Amino acid sequence: MEGRPLEDAELARRARDGDDAAYEDLVKRYGQIAFRVAWLVTHDRGEAEDSAQEAFVKAYYALPRFRPDSPFRPWLLKIVANEARNRARSTRRRQGLALRTAAAVSDGDAAPSPETAALAREDQETLIAALNRLSPPDREVIGYRFLLGLSEAETADVLDVRVGTAKSRLSRAMGRLRTVLEGPS
Amino acid sequence: MSERIRSMSDDELGGALATLDVDWAATPELASEIMARVSSDRLPRMVRLPLSRPKRILLIAAATLLLLAGAAVAAKIIIDLGAIVVEVAPNHPGLLPTPSIVPTGEPITLREAGILLGQDVTLPPRLGEPDRVWADTVFTDSGEVPRVTLAWRARPDLPQIEGTRYGAVLVVFEGDANQASKELYEDTGVLRFETIDGIEYYWTRGTHLLQLLTSEGVVYVRVEGNVLLWREGSHTMRLETDLPKAEVLRIVTSSGTP
Secondary structure, X not given: OOOOOOOHHHHHHHHHOOOHHHHHHHHHXXXXXXXXXXXXXXXXHHHHHHHHHHHHHHHHHHHHHOOOOOOHHHHHHHHHHHHHHHHHHHHOXXXXXXXXXHHHHOOOOOOOOHHHXXXXXXXXXXXXXXXXXXXXXXXXXXXXXXXXXXXXXXXXXXXXXXHHHHHHHHHHHHHHHHHHHHOOO | OOHHHHOOOHHHHHHHHHOOOEOOOOOOOOHHHHHXXXXXXXXXXHOOOOOOHXXXXXXXXXXXXXXXXXXXXXXXXXXXXXXXXXXXXXXXXXXXOOOOOOOOOEEOOHHHHHHHHOOOOOOOOOOOOOOEEEEEEEEEOOEEEEEEEEEEEOEOOEOOOEXXXXXXXXXXXXXXXXXXXXXXXXXXXOOEEEEEOOEEEEEEEEEEXXXXXXXXXXXXXXXXXXXXXXXXXXXXXXXXXXXXXXXXXXXXXXXXXO
């Protein structure tokens, strides 16, 4: 029977009780954002894939410790970020993040969204270039909050800090972004 | 920079970032591999035994005796004890089955820690028995290796490490102390060396990441404290405290370290 998608907590509960299909739904629901979180940390596609995969496996076995009254996504993404940090620190693959605008590499087939269209291509490239010049921690916090659209609370969870700390870290990162934007190119 | 970006408020700049059309790396298909892994691991979980710790120890002992006796095992038996997995492989003629112990990020005993590391953990006498021991894995140049962590709660002679409830945390894993020191240096920007009796000690202090056992498993937390790193045999030892360097060196060098 078709119906509304199950809530995360219900899927997590079913998965914990042995329902593989429920966990597969969660993997499909959050696979993309998990991969992107890992990519923001590792800056390497292969490491990001391995990190996301390993994190989902660890999360599966940690389901008995998941509190159903708390949101699943930040809980999962925290595990992903931890796994990615572990790998990034151990494999020394913290090369520069090569963020690019999609428009710069596409064939121009896809029509830009209204929001994207509102930001001129040149401005987009300026912002991306500035992000690439930030330190990894600054890029991470801005990436989580704005590029991935995590809430302040989720950003704090993934960074494993309090919300207030995440806010101040984001504020400082934005200040440094502005400095880069205003500095000599 | 365009005048438009320059004149943006922080909120507007955030909004502009949120609408960036980033060329993300294509997300790989994750579900099939993940589900294959968790499904293949299902068997040991199905025989997980909700035993008390004394019973687990008895079961470990029984499994060990079984292995030592070389008892014929017709089928593969996996006994999941929560913190470790004792695996009895099919018995081939002339071969003794080998136990494989897998750290799963849960509390373990010192004895189990010694089994995982392949040698007993040398406890600094001044620290005494740790309040908590757990094991997980870490990626090193040699691949994924077990990592054992021992933690002592804060007490009058062990001031609390900011960001934790502990006064001392000792992390042991097989790997390169030099590499581990570089990772710490990335966090703190401080690294000092000292050689005592031929052993090179690395010292750093400041904000850095430390993995701790929490209700959500082993996670990295940001802590403020001092770290002493050194090598003992093939293992890297990492001691976290909030004590001055001289004090920590006294603790470590009085532990029987050669």
